[in-house]
Amino acid sequence: MSTTTAVSAAPQTPSVADADTLVRIENLRIAFGDTEVVHGVDLSVRRGEVLAIVGESGSGKSVTTRSLVGLAGVGARIAADRFEILGENALDRSERRWRSVRGRRVGLVLQDALTALDPLRTIGAEVTEALVDVPRRERTDRVEALLTSVGIPDPEVKRRQRSFQLSGGQRQRALIASALAGDPDLIIADEPTTALDVTVQAQVLDLVVAQARAGRAVILVSHDLAVVSAIADRVIVMHDGHIVEQGPVRTVIDAPAADHTRALIAAVPRGTARPPLADAPDAVPVFSANGLRKTYRVLRCPVVAVDDVSFDVAENEVVGVVGESGSGKSTVAELVTGLLTPDAGEMWLHGAPHTAANRRAGAIGLVAQDSVASFDPRYTVDRIVAESVATVRPDRDDRSARVRELLDAVHLPSSAAHRHPRELSGGQRQRVNIARALGSSPRLLVCDEPVSALDISVQAQILDLLRELTENTDIGVVFISHDLSVVRQLCHRLVVLDRGRVAEQGSAAAVFANPRSSCTRRLLDAVPTL
Template structure:
């Protein structure tokens, strides 16, 4: 008997603009011990479907279903008390944003204790032992110290692991994991996914995995359901759906996925456009405006989900021709050509033996000694036209190095050179040149943009010191928006009116406003859908070719590093443990830590599984 069995689930939300239909007739079943993947772009209905299954919809949402059974209990018209009982006894939820899931005013230990069953927190000692066990199981370092910390003292990866520990505290029978590993390093991601797999085997834990990472889906789930515009448009065994996609949307997601075995010579095929707004959807197939295979019937009839015998799974498409979808091949164009780095030219920036030790802290009336160095004796250089990747786990010092290169942190020892001159010796005019020619793209596109400014105003802030004429600034803004693939109409919008991918493009446009020679990007695509990720990476490659720019890319995704970087360095606990050309490091790693990172990456989609060939 299925632990989760829902049929024809529909959700409506009353908004000022009208009635929104974020979920339109979704049917799902999950057996005990089975993992089902739910994939699709942001705005397709994945998260709201998972929240409905956990009984966490907002009061403005109305839910209807032919059948809605969780753990053998009919929850179609359940009260809030009944839902609380289900969440207490049977359902655990890993939320996508760990900082919003944790109470900022409560210690980690207190929040873990609240999540436990009463028998596990009968005494302070029992609660402490259970907390230590939970933190150890999800790979939290120094668990005893973490219990007395507040959420703001944790990195994003650590906060996510705390949320996962809380979700597992009561040994649930169904685990709903909404992007559970997006913010985690490959090694920690593997540890968390191994833990979930072990719980599936030992406790028959049912898992609903909501993610945009097809590598994780391919390796870790039994079946996959692909959502678009509130509907499931393809559903079946994971290998069948990925290797023999019968819907062009699924095929496009597979074609957009970077991997370790895919170099820059094979361009990613991004899916342009966005999912449609789910208010007053037009007739016909919702994918039609973005689909290369659309025909006349697609404008008139929304295709039903039907079984495709030749591929052995279900798909909702008029044009799959009863088999695997073949997308038009990627046309090799000049946007994918790269500029050979001028390795014999003078470096734009050089880092020489820098060390960073964060200062002492006062705790009550006592002084703590200095912490271990965050960065130890790191050296690197970046040549004109070159792209350098920096990889490593959270806490390895990657971002600290980048922040020192743009002046947001100062090295304790060593020096950083702009051209051939140390930053500390730059004259005022040279400081202005350094700040123009070296730009930073932050990881979180939401917090890096002022929510009260329009997009045009945010970009204009970078131009004020360079262009005194207001009309010239507006013309420059229009050109920058076009350069990063945004429309002129978006200039008057505010950040909360854009998607994550669009906000990231605004961050890139703001960095480009000063015509930099070097752009340093901290995890520029980690939180983006694979289709948007492909578009951003292709954009960076195109800008590199057209502008002759250099990049430093910080990422935990080795597929991204291979796709865009000429060289890479690997950092571990503040040290550079391996450096060289990207191909050499990934094909023949010399350091054990590098080998562990490569081994921890999810199984990647091979070229013969991509649906872009003929």
């Protein structure tokens, strides 16, 4: 049953000249209760066109696009002078009618593939659901072709797996394949490449462009201006529920008229790689790994996820671990943090064996990508951080003072302490995530894709925070990311993984300037730029 209230507009009769315009919205307003969050938005998109919508978290870009498929959210009230989708007035469309449109005439790609995919169904079953017009005997071949088209390796194996058995990037690609399966007229993609490495991102973006060139219309929601500049024809910039600027993408990117657009462009990571730290020959590394190996069993077959991986992390140093989806990055993070036990290899903290005991004592802190999933929604911020502090400071008063220090260190106001995660912005939640990771006074901080889900300006703030922490403390950082622009800005050294093995490692400046392995060159060639 739909929980969205629509306020009908006057009847709309598209003219012949509008036949290729699949979406035409005029004076769109969206409210929740007494609070209006989208104020008088106009937008349209034609067949063969890629329209990008960009803006910071909370700007209204996602709720605007989700309203186009009847998914604005619980309690949303939508009003517009014109709300024409696929040639029909859609304001008074029933939920049953929306369900007949989604997946068939409109393909929807959401950012969070883990919640969008049913964990009880195979990937093949998810994609097959939209193939109602394909003969049953041809569906398996069609599913495998779709999985191949979005860059999923071994499609005959992957189609039989479930979402939790795939990497984050593979799940996102499976969701894109599912959206394309029904051969839709309109594709709405909300941050479709957030979880993808740069090479797969490039492949998926080429696929998106191909959809437009084949006569479909594409609406792309993204915080990545480099991605937008690479594939969009037009761009809309939103801020605080308003459109502050729109026009051809080259005009908006090269000569922005609005202050907010200029601020977004200024926040894009760029510049030279961070120089390596000065060598300290007698210093013991904060962390060392030697010969790490981890094997999984997938459909009864052994799969080597990490094979003979070795690296060190010094005090005040940020070591980036990069690679394509499935290269073993996240497995390395789980081995280092103790969430997984290696099949072979050794790890040390400050020269002592890295044991289960010191892992439990909080000697290593973890900053995960999905802060929402890692918090208990019943807890306030001070309780979330205090749980971590309690591992090293049992005294309650001392613990409260340390929580205040940590919130100040990550630049959160004191008022945030008594709020719940759901009451915070994405950037604020990630600051809480970092404060919690620091609460146990760890020697090493492991950051697993900590900024990939953040808009560009908040991302810049979090990167500045991590840089500040490494400069002002003796902590070492393992920074795992698929975004080489971010890695270039933050990391002193890089470890490049390729199918579980180290393809090369060295100072970030040297790797970016003179990559030795074909894997590294492939990653660098695929990085989108403004």
